[in-house]
Amino acid sequence: QxxxxxxxxxxxxxxxxxxLSCAASGGTMSRYSMGWFRQAPGKEREFVxxxxxxxxxxxxxxxxxxxxxxxISGENAKNTLYLQVNSLKPEDADVYYCAATMxxxxxxxxxxxxxQGTQIxxxx
Numbered sequence: 001q002x003x004x005x006x007x008x009x010x011x012x013x014x015x016x017x018x019x020l021s022c023a024a025s026g027g028t029m030s031r032y033s034m035g036w037f038r039q040a041p042g043k044e045r046e047f048v049x050x051x052x053x054x055x056x057x058x059x060x061x062x063x064x065x066x067x068x069x070x071x072i073s074g075e076n077a078k079n080t081l082y083l084q085v086n087s088l089k090p091e092d093a094d095v096y097y098c099a100a101t102m103x104x105x106x107x108x109x110x111x112x113x114x115x116q117g118t119q120i121x122x123x124x
């Protein structure tokens with residue numbers, strides 16, 4: 001059983017930064033495509049970023065709304081996924097969810113496992 005637990009959300013002023021973490025258990029992170037999604041009240045869940053490792057190295061993908069501001073990374077030794085969020089805007093105030101899908105599929109195609117979410121609140 002794979003479990004994903006997010007942390008690091010909180011209240012931040014517009015223009016500020018946070019680092020979200022996702023601790024994975026029940027599996028090895030390198031066997032999965034992993035990523036982040038977000039959802040605001042009354043809106044559909046939105047893709048934020050994804051990361052995977054193949055024989056040639058690391059591959060990352062970002063949603064258009066966060067390109068240049070957010071960075072996804074992973075630390076295999078700790079089985080932990082990160083999302084660095086910079087230059088936060090009020091419209092970034094969402095619940096952020098960690099996601100995982102067994103390779104060779106990816107979270108861009110579909111999600112097998114979800115975390116419970118961590119809230120980012122942005123004040124103007």
